[in-house]
Amino acid sequence: MQIVTDSGVDLSPQQMDELNTLGIPIHVVPLVVTLEGQTYREGVDIQPDEFYRLLAATDSLPTTSQPPAGDFADTYRRLAASDPDILSIHMSSGLSGTFNSAQAGAAMATEANVTLVDTKTLSAAPGWQVEAAARALKAGWATEKILALMERINAATDSLYTLKELEYLIHGGRISHMKGLLASILNIKPLIGVEKEGGTYVQHGQVRT
Numbered sequence: 133m134q135i136v137t138d139s140g141v142d143l144s145p146q147q148m149d150e151l152n153t154l155g156i157p158i159h160v161v162p163l164v165v166t167l168e169g170q171t172y173r174e175g176v177d178i179q180p181d182e183f184y185r186l187l188a189a190t191d192s193l194p195t196t197s198q199p200p201a202g203d204f205a206d207t208y209r210r211l212a213a214s215d216p217d218i219l220s221i222h223m224s225s226g227l228s229g230t231f232n233s234a235q236a237g238a239a240m241a242t243e244a245n246v247t248l249v250d251t252k253t254l255s256a257a258p259g260w261q262v263e264a265a266a267r268a269l270k271a272g273w274a275t276e277k278i279l280a281l282m283e284r285i286n287a288a289t290d291s292l293y294t295l296k297e298l299e300y301l302i303h304g305g306r307i308s309h310m311k312g313l314l315a316s317i318l319n320i321k322p323l324i325g326v327e328k329e330g331g332t333y334v335q336h337g338q339v340r341t
Contacts, residue, residue, distance in 0.1 A: 133217040133275065135266055136207055138199065138230050139163045139174040140223040141251075141258040156266040159211060161203050163230065167194040198230040204237025212244035219275065221249045221262050221282070224331030228254075247275060249282060252331030257291045286328065292336065293324045 137143070139162045151158055162173040165183065168190055172178035178186075187194060204220075211218055220238065225231035231250045238246035251258035261282045268278045319341045327334045 133219055133269055134159065134211050134215055135262065135269065136161060136204075136211070136218055136220040136234075136246075137258075137262050138222050138234070140228060140230060140254060141221065141262055142255045143259045143262060147259065147263055151263065151266050154267075154270060156270050158262060158266060159207060161199045161207055161234075163199060163228075164197045165194055166197070168192045198228055198233045201233045201236035201240060204234045205240035206237075208237060208241035208244040208246055212241065216243060216245045217275075218244050218246045219249065219265060219269070219278070220246050221251060221258065221265060223254045223258055224252045224326060225250045226252065226331035227326070227333065247279075249279070250331065251282070251286060252328055253286065253289065253291060253326050255291065255293075257286075257289050257326075260289065261285050291326055294321045294339070295324075296321075 135156070136159045139160055141160075143158065143160075148158060160175065162176050165172045165174055165178065167183070167186055172183070174196075183194075208218055208220075220234050222231045222234055231248065234246075235248055238244065238248060249261075251261050264281055264285055265278050268281055273281075320338050321341055322338050323336045325334050325336050326332065
């Protein structure tokens with residue numbers, strides 16, 4: 133079995149290097165980032181350091197989109213040539229269309245036997261599930277046991293986020309322009325989590341900085 137994920141699952145370069153050293157390669161399908169009319173594949177055409185440097189130098193706001201279904205299909209077909217069994221682990225379908233894109237790609241790649249996992253979370257939290265699945269696979273665990281392990285990790289994990297700037301929430305329609313303006317004036321920052329049932333954002337409260 134082989135493991136596929138997306139770049140919205142934040143595995144650090146150190147984690148990737150360690151897993152590769154152990155002989156557990158993770159195949160990452162990149163999300164697409166657009167900034168100032170230029171489109172980049174995350175981790176392929178642009179690295180995080182360069183992206184943040186460009187972001188700091190512009191007044192434009194970035195947009196992201198899920199990988200095309202064809203990118204997943206191409207990845208599944210390529211991997212199926214050596215092993216058709218694939219575990220494809222992705223960020224929450226409640227926050228991104230990436231899981232649905234992977235699902236469509238799996239339907240296109242009929243030569244692959246793809247098991248899809250919606251982690252119902254994002255950022256580092258699904259990365260822990262990917263790493264645990266990879267290590268369990270290396271240890272020879274059966275697919276059902278690996279899936280149960282990932283469910284236990286998800287149940288035991290709660291993530292809490294806040295933002296230095298609110299303009300991205302306003303731009304993305306997460307909060308209204310008026311609420312964002314008032315919060316910025318009063319130095320109020322939302323505390324945001326991801327609820328486990330639907331994998332969508334939920335506000336846990338707010339703090340004044």
